[in-house]
Amino acid sequence: MTEVVDFRSARQIHAVLRERGHEIGLATVYRNLHDMEQRGEVDVLRAGGGDTAVYRRCERHEHHHHLVCRRCGRAVEVEGPVIESWAARVARDEGFSEVTHAMELFGTCGACTRAERGRPRP
Structure with a gap:
């Protein structure tokens, strides 16, 4: 791969x-x-x-998250310190240990947004 x-x-x-x-x-x-x-x-x-x-x-290789375009599939790796803190707090408050998580954010990238706006409306 x-x-x-x-x-x-x-x-x-x-x-x-x-x-x-x-x-x-x-x-x-x-x-x-x-x-x-x-x-x-x-x-x-x-x-x-x-x-x-x-x-x-x-x-x-360190833990990270993704921002993914729904249209073209482009993915950007992003850090999420707020997410990490939140996950640790929730796990601790609920008495959980060895908790893992994955988070992906989906949207439309700038290139796809510009392409869509540049098209004439039907």
Whole structure:
């Protein structure tokens, strides 16, 4: 996945590997992506209620969040110290430990917004 810079589904990654001549099963791709996620080597976005995941090699190894364009899929890695403080406080107040979290913010990037505004109205 080192050459993949945008988010891709396991099926898309599997197809790329097969096109490159790798004889690998889809289940193996899923297992490896899961292992890479656990080691913090890939970013994972879950869309549509969490049942669809897309993956991308991490640019940063420390914990971070994403701002994702709904139209083009562009993703920006962002820090969220307020989110980190809030999650720690809620966990502590409720007596939880070893809490993890993931947060993705979805919107429309500037380029897509400008493109949409530049179109004539029907």
